[in-house]
Amino acid sequence: MERPVVTVKQGKLQGIFEDNVLGSRYLAFKGIPFAAPPLGDLRFKDPEPPASWEGIRDASKNAGDVSVQLQTLPTLAIIGSEDCLYLNVYIPYNLYRTSRNPIMVWIHGGAYLMGNGNDTAVRPDYLMAKDVILVSINYRVGALGFLNIGHEVASGNQGLKDQVAALKWIKENIEIFGGDPNNITVFGVSAGSSSAHLLTLSPLSKGLFNKVILQSGIATCLWAQVEEAEASAFELASMLGNDSKDPVEVVNFLKTIPAHKIVGQQFQVLISEKSRITKIPFGPTIDEKAKEPFLPCPISQLLDDDSDIPIIVGYTSHEYIMFLNDISEEVLKTKFANLDPFIKVFTKDPEKITQLTEQVKQHYFHNKPITKESIPSIVQWMSDLYFCIPVNNFVNDQRKKKKAPIYLYNFSYVGNEMTSTKLMLNNDLPMIGASHTDDVTYLLYKPKCKVDNPKPPAIGTKDREVLEVLTKMWTNFAKTGNPTPIVDEHVTTIWLPATADSFNYLDIDSTPKLLTITDYNNILGDLELQESHSKY
Structure with missing residues (x-):
């Protein structure tokens, strides 16, 4: 069976043809790194560029893992790891070796706390019958993806910046897969949808996509932003054993804590009245203390200068x-x-x-x-x-x-x-x-x-x-x-x-x-x- 190979900026990828439940087939390139694994000192930091590789990288299966998170079904367990910044590209069989095809980029939901974009969660079969290329992405979730301690050592919105890094990678490489870098639609559901809306507002993602579909979630939903983020960050550290109020010391301490312990404790952190109502301890915040803020000012101001692009939105x-x-x-x-x-x-x-x-x-x-x-x-x-x-x-x-x-x-x-x-x-x-x-x-x-x-x-x-x-x-x-x-x-x-x-x-x-x-x-x-x- 043919195993196509493409060459992206970081090296060669070998994909695999898979059967569609609707009939026909599609070409899949899975587990493509779009950023460096956010491990060790890179925890809580903005995503770094992915490393290049020698030879041909096998892209026939998911790489890395889902972002570390609490799984509720079928059993309660902490799953995943911090090595999670990968994306997947799916191409309908009849678009193979063609060019300038429309791109749809799926951002998964999960209350900023769980979920993933791998084919264990969602498969592209239904959309593959409609002649579009689908890209699904992963990003950091929970405290590991959204810790904001009010200092540039952990300024928040790391998960959203992961999404920006993925979109930049797509913009730079999608033409190799037969996609049109000037016809990219971002879509998502729930927290994936509010993330997509936030991407239309952020100065960091301007020009990276052309249309957006927002399903059951936008930036102004009650649960779409987290308040009192700094207090939550210090409270999390205190629960894990460090009562310091020095942000640098606290972040250095949190970098020594195993990821699964942070995930296990983060659900006990609900500071404000709003947080107790929405039950989301860590999520998007205004991150003006960042070197490169994703949300440099209140949403109400950003809405006045949002991307002027076509929108589908609903519930x-x-x-x-x-x-x-x-x-x-x-x-x-x-x-x-x-x-x-x-x-x-x-x-x-x-x-x-x-x-x-x-x-x-x-x-x-x-x-x-x-x-x-x-x-x-x-x-x-x-x-x-x-x-x-x-x-x-x-x-x-x-x-x-x-x-x-x-x-x-x-x-x-x-x-x-x-x-x-x-x-x-x-x-x-x-x-x-x-x-x-x-x-x-x-x-x-x-x-x-x-x-x-x-x-x-x-x-x-x-x-x-x-x-x-x-x-x-x-x-x-x-x-x-x-x-x-x-x-x-x-x-x-x-x-x-x-x-x-x-x-x-x-x-x-x-x-x-x-x-x-x-x-x-x-x-x-x-x-x-x-x-x-x-x-x-």
Whole structure:
């Protein structure tokens, strides 16, 4: 069997042809180092360039490891290592030995704490049928990827800078694989999506890509930035045995601690009220103390000078289902009966807190007590709070700027395919709608979700139709900047962008429908909700 060899700037790579579950084949180059392993003294530092190698490097399998992290399924364990800065390139068989092909770069999610871009997590099969080259990347997560101690010895956003390093490598080398370095679309889900949005804002990544697809996460989501980062860094060190307040001493100490111990301890570090609500101890921060800041100033300022590129952005209809792992009445009452902690994230004014709390109780819960009957209301409120409100506000602002087109979607399809939510939840909560990351199930082949049924959705089923529609629109956008340049047997609806005159969005169900938000009410002060858009 032919084993193609390509020559990138660091040396020669030998790939491998793999079978696609949809038929045909694709060419894979796996485990390509895009930066030096961040080991030893390179821990907490910006990524360094990758070393060159002699001879032919075998790129038929994943190299290094996933970023060290806590695994929750199938068993609770700390996995991975710090040697994780590798990417994978996948090329459809019919694009082999062709040139100037569109590139899609996948950034994995996982709350900045877990996840990976290897084919053990996601495979490219579904997109390979749509004539694009896919690149999936890994980056440092958790404290090892985001420690910010307010000093250049550990200034934060190392994981985001890993993403920049990967994009630079892609820009420099992708032409060798038949890709077009001037037609790169970055896309991701959840923390991968908010990372992609942050990349559009950072001065370090300007010009490295041309379009972006943001699935269930943007830079202004409550959980997308971590506050009190310095306090968290010192608290982590203290928990591990060093109470110094000297940042250099603390970072030198943390470099001596085994990575798995840092990962095991990092979940105990939740300093601020916001952190306790979002439960993300380490993530993106303003890193103005860095020699080369990724986020040199507040997001609100960076949004004024973001990359003027085409955007697809959206959410699933019932995002929060994934996070309701315990639906006992006692837990529901304990967690959601008191709304003040959620409201305090936005304001410290006692009068305003009282006012907004009453509005939420009336709008979502109709002033009824929290019981199991409240679950749909809880899902709506928390989905809006964490995902839908910030996305809709972002689109509302962008559409008025008359910049590059922005396409809004609501993924509402509930199918028969296994999803991450179904795998994670061990309760009897019915699937009342599309949960967080459900859309990815129809975009990328997820091996952990396909254990019992490895075949793709059968032709003629609604699941297969949604797969065809979603992959076609996403790859159309990657090719042209327009998800529906024409209609065909699968894409039967023209998806119009949101404009200053019309707040359009596409509801993606078994039959996608173009709808318009007409009642965009100011329900929660600075938080805008659209009553006509709620589908619960």
